[in-house]
Amino acid sequence: MVLAKLSSLFSSAIAIDLGTANTLVYMEGKGMVCSEPSVVAVAKDVNGRGDRILAVGHEAKNMVGRTPDSIQAIRPIKDGVIADFEVTEAMLRYFIRKAHDRSTFFRPRIVVCVPPCITSVEKRAVREATLSAGAREVFLIEEPMAAAIGAGLDVTSPTGSMVVDIGGGTTDVAVISLSGIVASRSIRCGGDKMDEAIINYVRRKFNLLIGDRTAERIKMNVASVSPHMKSQTMEIKGRDLVAGIPRVISTCSEELREALIEPVQDIVDCVHMTLECTPPELAADIVDRGIMLVGGGSLLRGLDQVLRDETKLPILRSEDPFTAVVVGAGTALDKIELLRDVALR
Numbered sequence: 001m002v003l004a005k006l007s008s009l010f011s012s013a014i015a016i017d018l019g020t021a022n023t024l025v026y027m028e029g030k031g032m033v034c035s036e037p038s039v040v041a042v043a044k045d046v047n048g049r050g051d052r053i054l055a056v057g058h059e060a061k062n063m064v065g066r067t068p069d070s071i072q073a074i075r076p077i078k079d080g081v082i083a084d085f086e087v088t089e090a091m092l093r094y095f096i097r098k099a100h101d102r103s104t105f106f107r108p109r110i111v112v113c114v115p116p117c118i119t120s121v122e123k124r125a126v127r128e129a130t131l132s133a134g135a136r137e138v139f140l141i142e143e144p145m146a147a148a149i150g151a152g153l154d155v156t157s158p159t160g161s162m163v164v165d166i167g168g169g170t171t172d173v174a175v176i177s178l179s180g181i182v183a184s185r186s187i188r189c190g191g192d193k194m195d196e197a198i199i200n201y202v203r204r205k206f207n208l209l210i211g212d213r214t215a216e217r218i219k220m221n222v223a224s225v226s227p228h229m230k231s232q233t234m235e236i237k238g239r240d241l242v243a244g245i246p247r248v249i250s251t252c253s254e255e256l257r258e259a260l261i262e263p264v265q266d267i268v269d270c271v272h273m274t275l276e277c278t279p280p281e282l283a284a285d286i287v288d289r290g291i292m293l294v295g296g297g298s299l300l301r302g303l304d305q306v307l308r309d310e311t312k313l314p315i316l317r318s319e320d321p322f323t324a325v326v327v328g329a330g331t332a333l334d335k336i337e338l339l340r341d342v343a344l345r
Ligand code: ADP
Pocket: 018, 019, 020, 021, 022, 023, 166, 167, 168, 169, 170, 190, 191, 192, 216, 219, 220, 294, 295, 296, 297, 298, 299, 300, 301, 321, 322
């Protein structure tokens, strides 16, 4: 006990899931310590002094769509890749500082979860950004691998497991066996595309313009993509495109199912295509063990049922789809053997 306390004084370890929508941080010995939107508010350079970071996380997300021209709310991770390095580094620094308590003398060892198809240039960039944000040592783990560990799957055994991670910007499908990714596919379609589909539908059908946040709320509260579920209705406020004034309309789950056909079909196709390129022995394992869903997008009502109908395979959802990736990376941090096995070189 004393020894453990002493050693934690000298070292600490942090796992970070840098998602397109949310960033989650897990600390060794403490569990999840923070979860905030991956958004940074930046004041644009006006008098030659460079851009300034105004807010990160919740505070910055509340500014989305409500900022004056001189302030930009940036989501630095787009479509699963780092689109803006400086801003990402600032965001990493904010999260590391928030998580890392001052009772430790040394800088933390950090595991960062990265998209499965990351290039070597991007890998180097993430490593550098994490080091310069305050890490002592950096490990990278592919998100599907971390998700599988977090969802409780045995990734080291010679049995195939399939994980489908539906995030904000991307959906990643991967088959894992013997601590490695055997087959994977990634599409730029996730929760954001669903929001966009709802915005377009409401504009076409009701001539009403709604914002991203409203679309997301509709998706979470009333949207359902399986015909077998109970329908709900919801009032939506937006700006009438013809009259130019605010207006309220009402929409129901059936209408939203129609709105969401395209992104849902893209996700189903991605699962199908990954199954098609899975070696037969591992495909047989998936028939027995089913497909594990993680990521916030997997909470879309009825999506599990649609996947069940389309693949005829058992579909499971991890207990907490938002935290599976960071908890998995945190688990790997606690077991150094596992970490060495699954970390990217
Ligand atoms: P990322 O890993 O890319 O940061 P997350 O796994 O955190 O993404 O998931 C974020 C996405 O999940 C967002 O698009 C959000 O709108 C969506 N989401 C969250 N809750 C729900 C819900 N109840 N129903 C449908 N989508 C949801």
